[in-house]
Amino acid sequence: MAEWTKAQVKERVAKRQSLERADLRDLDLGGLDLSGVSFRRAELRGANLEKSVLRRANFSSADMREAFLAGADLREAILQNADIEGAKFDGASLQEADLTRVNASGASFERAVLSGARLAFAELDTANFGGATLKGAMLSGSNLTEAYLGGAKLGGASLRDARMPRANLEKADLTECDLRNADLTHATLHGCTLNGARLGGIQASPSQFSTVIADWVDVATDGADQRKIRGSDLAAHIEGAAMGRVFGTAGAGAEADGKRRYFGEGDFLGGAHLEFREGSLVEIQSRFENCAITLGPGAKLILGENGVFEGCRIEGAGDILVQGRVTESGEGPSIVGPRCVVVAASGSLVATVKQPAEQTRFGFEPGCHLRLKITR
Amino acid sequence: MAEETKRTIIESGTEIEGAIKSERPIVLSGSVKGQITAPSLEVTHEGTVKGTVKVSRFSCRGEIGGEVFAEAVELSGRVCDATVIRSKTLDVKLAQGEGAVEVTFGNCELQVGDLPARATAKPAASTSESSKTVAAAQTVDSKVVDVVSELMK
Numbered sequence: 266m267a268e269w270t271k272a273q274v275k276e277r278v279a280k281r282q283s284l285e286r287a288d289l290r291d292l293d294l295g296g297l298d299l300s301g302v303s304f305r306r307a308e309l310r311g312a313n314l315e316k317s318v319l320r321r322a323n324f325s326s327a328d329m330r331e332a333f334l335a336g337a338d339l340r341e342a343i344l345q346n347a348d349i350e351g352a353k354f355d356g357a358s359l360q361e362a363d364l365t366r367v368n369a370s371g372a373s374f375e376r377a378v379l380s381g382a383r384l385a386f387a388e389l390d391t392a393n394f395g396g397a398t399l400k401g402a403m404l405s406g407s408n409l410t411e412a413y414l415g416g417a418k419l420g421g422a423s424l425r426d427a428r429m430p431r432a433n434l435e436k437a438d439l440t441e442c443d444l445r446n447a448d449l450t451h452a453t454l455h456g457c458t459l460n461g462a463r464l465g466g467i468q469a470s471p472s473q474f475s476t477v478i479a480d481w482v483d484v485a486t487d488g489a490d491q492r493k494i495r496g497s498d499l500a501a502h503i504e505g506a507a508m509g510r511v512f513g514t515a516g517a518g519a520e521a522d523g524k525r526r527y528f529g530e531g532d533f534l535g536g537a538h539l540e541f542r543e544g545s546l547v548e549i550q551s552r553f554e555n556c557a558i559t560l561g562p563g564a565k566l567i568l569g570e571n572g573v574f575e576g577c578r579i580e581g582a583g584d585i586l587v588q589g590r591v592t593e594s595g596e597g598p599s600i601v602g603p604r605c606v607v608v609a610a611s612g613s614l615v616a617t618v619k620q621p622a623e624q625t626r627f628g629f630e631p632g633c634h635l636r637l638k639i640t641r
Numbered sequence: 642m643a644e645e646t647k648r649t650i651i652e653s654g655t656e657i658e659g660a661i662k663s664e665r666p667i668v669l670s671g672s673v674k675g676q677i678t679a680p681s682l683e684v685t686h687e688g689t690v691k692g693t694v695k696v697s698r699f700s701c702r703g704e705i706g707g708e709v710f711a712e713a714v715e716l717s718g719r720v721c722d723a724t725v726i727r728s729k730t731l732d733v734k735l736a737q738g739e740g741a742v743e744v745t746f747g748n749c750e751l752q753v754g755d756l757p758a759r760a761t762a763k764p765a766a767s768t769s770e771s772s773k774t775v776a777a778a779q780t781v782d783s784k785v786v787d788v789v790s791e792l793m794k
Contacts, residue, residue, distance in 0.1 A: 513735040590757065607735055613757050626742050628735030631713075635731065635753040639746045 267292040267312075278302055445487060449473065459496070465489070470507065471500035508546060508565050512584040512605050513626065528553075530571040541566065541583070553577050555594070560585075563604070570611050579603070582621060587612035587633075598640065608633040649679070653687040669703070686718060699728070714753075722747035729754060 268288040269277075275297065277284060283303035291311040298318040309329045316336040323343045332352045339357055344364045355375045362382045369384075373393040380400045390410040394417045402422045409429040420440045428448045436456040446466040452473065459479040465486040479496030484506075494502055504525060525546050528534070532551035541547050543561035550569040555576045560566055560583025568574060572589035577599065579585065584605040590613045593599035598617040600606065603625050608614050610632030617638040618625060629635065649663045655671030666681040669688040677690065681698035684690055688703035699711040706721030714728040724747065731753040736743035 513737045513741065605735070615756065620746070624742050624745055626735060627733055627744060627746065629731045629733040629751075629753070631730045631732045633731065633753065634756050635751045636756065637751040637753075638749075639751070640748050 266290065267308075271297075459499075464499070465492075466506075467503075469503055471504045474500045474503060504546065508584075511586055511607065512565065513628070528572075530569075549574075550589075560603070568612075574599075587614050589613075591616050593617065598638075608635065651688075653685075684718070691721070717743045719745045720747060720749050722749065724749040725752070726750070727752045 267290050269292065271293060274284065274289065274292070274294060278297075278299060283305070284307055285303050285305040286307060287304070288308045289312050290308050293313045294317055295313045295315040296317060299322055300318050300320040301322060302319075303323040304327050305323055305325045307324070307327045309324075309327055309332050312329070312332045314332060314334045314337050317334070318338045319334075319342050320338055321341045321343075322339070324347045325343055326346045327344075327348070329347055329349045329352050332349065334357050335353050335355045337354070337357045339354075339359045339362050342359070342362045344362060344367050346366050347364075348368045349372050350368050350370045351372060352369070353373045354377050355373055357374070357377045359374075359377055359379045359382050362379065364382060364384045364387055366386045367384065368388045369392050370388050371391045372389075374397045375393050376396045377394075378398045379402050380398055381402060382399070383403045384407050385403050386406045387404070388408050389404075389412050390408050392409070392412045394412065394414045396416045397414070397418070399417060399419045399422050402419070404427055405423050405425045407424075407427050409427055409432050411431045412429070413433045414437045415433055415435045417434070417437045419442055420438055421442065422439075423443045424447050425443045425445045426447065427444070429452050430448055430450040431452060432449070433453045434457050435453050438458045439462050440458055441461040442459075443463045444467055445463050447468070449467055449469040452469065454473050455476050457477045459477050459482055461481065461483065462479070463483045463485070465484050477496070477499070479499060481493050481495055482499055483491050484494055484502055485492035525548055526541070528547075528549045528551040530550040533554070534551060534556055535554045536556065537553070538557045540559040541561060541564045543563055545561065545564045546567075547565065548567045548569055550571040552573040552575070556574075556578075558566070558577060558579045560579065560581035562582045564581065564583035565586070566579070566583055567586045568589045568591065570588045574589075574591045576592070576594035578601070579599065580601040582602055582604045584607075585600065585603050586607045586609065588609045588611050591599070592615045598619040600616055600618045602619065602621040604621070605626040605628075606618060607628040608630065610630040613634040615636040617640060619640050647665050649665045649667045651657065651667065651669045651671040651673065653670040656674075657671065658674045660676040661667070661673060661678070663679040665679065666683065667677065667679045668683045668685065669690065670685045671687075672689045674691045676693045676695070678695045680696065682690075682694055682696045682700070684701040684703040684705065686702040690701075690704070691706040693707055694705070694709045694711070696710075697712045699709055699713070700715040702718045704719045704721060706724050708724070709726045709728065711728040713730045713732075714726060715732045717733070720726070726749070731751065733744050
């Protein structure tokens with residue numbers, strides 16, 4: 266229960282006195298003109314500030330959890346380090362506001378205007394920005410895990426290094442946004458506009474980009490000059506970049522031609538001889554028995570979680586990722602001359618690997634199973 | 642020094658031949674030839690171990706040769722010829738960058754974790770589904786040299 270009444274607040278504001286550290290919990294301050302007032306470290310939990318004028322007001326480090334600020338005018342307001350978890354800012358004006366490092370988990374900014382606002386390093390997980398305007402906003406390093414940005418307008422915004430796993434950006438406008446190094450794992454990008462966006466170093470899978478709208482994007486990584494590619498080539502580029510991270514060649518240029526050859530789960534191949542050319546990318550979720558596989562230089566072979574190689578021999582200077590199961594028949598080394606062998610946590614490798622003259626690069630994730638002989 | 646932070650430190654320039662048994666974690670920057678038994682052993686990039694290591698946690702950025710028995714192993718550096726590493730888990734990070742090598746392996750063996758049970762699922766293909774198998778093979782890259790399918794029952 267607030268220690269102050271609405272009348273007392275009005276009186277204090279009229280005298281141009283601050284309300285720092287004031288206990289204003291659950292107080293109804295709706296419709297008041299509180300421009301420029303300092304609410305630093307104030308307790309405003311559950312307070313009603315609907316349609317209040319709060320231009321350049323200072324809410325630094327204030328507790329505003331569950332507060333109601335729908336339609337409020339917060340242009341150039343300061344909310345640095347404030348706790349606004351669960352608060353409602355629907356339809357509010359927050360242009361040029363400073364929300365750096367704010368805790369806004371679960372807060373609602375539906376149809377709010379945040380053009381030019383600063384939200385760097387903000388906690389925005391599960392926040393709702395549906396239909397909001399964030400043009401030119403600064404969201405670098407922010408946490409947008411599972412946030413909703415459907416239909417949001419983010420043209421020119423900076424989302425560099427932002428964490429956005431499972432965020433929903435359906436039909437959002439990300440024209441010319443800076444998304445370098447953003448984590449978009451499992452984010453929904455259906456119908457998203459990405460014209461001219463900077464996407465170097467993003468974490469995402471190719472399938473996420475199947476319905477995006479983009480004439481061209483910039484995939485240059487940090488420190489590099491602009492590198493434009495057509496929107497239609499984006500999925501293939503993402504594929505190559507993902508493989509680069511897996512095989513430790515990230516930044517060296519995606520070698521794979523981006524076209525994934527695929528052997529599906531439940532299929533079987535026995536006694537076959539297959540050859541994959543330089544730069545190809547092969548995913549196998551099938552069962553192969555007694556097959557001979559030749560990998561061209563830099564070819565990438567992924568044995569998926571459902572894949573099984575039994576009694577097979579793999580030869581050539583390719584890169585091999587084992588997520589499934591490999592067992593050899595005991596007749597000589599089953600993997601000869603690989604450039605790189607990575608066994609994922611789900612992988613099992615019972616084999617002999619004969620290294621080439623230039624040592625094989627190995628990676629083993631905790632949880633993998635090995636009965637591995639390595640020879641030179 | 643607090644009880645829990647005490648470690649046995651073997652500095653670089655120190656060579657020990659024989660058995661070391663400690664109840665404290667050991668940090669090795671020198672050279673040990675023999676047997677080491679401890680809760681954990683950390684071999685720095687200057688350290689070398691030749692012999693038998695029995696620890697819960699083994700972290701090596703230097704050189705290891707011989708036999709390692711551990712719960713958890715984290716490796717970089719160099720693994721010498723005739724080395725056997727037996728552990729429940731193994732962590733070797735793939736070096737980033739073209740040509741970069743995090744760990745150099747000689748002729749050695751790695752026995753990590755329990756092997757999963759063999760899959761009992763039978764191959765899906767049968768005589769009547771030979772066309773399906775061939776169709777699957779046709780997704781292979783253009784330089785397939787030869788495809789000969791043998792169907793297993």
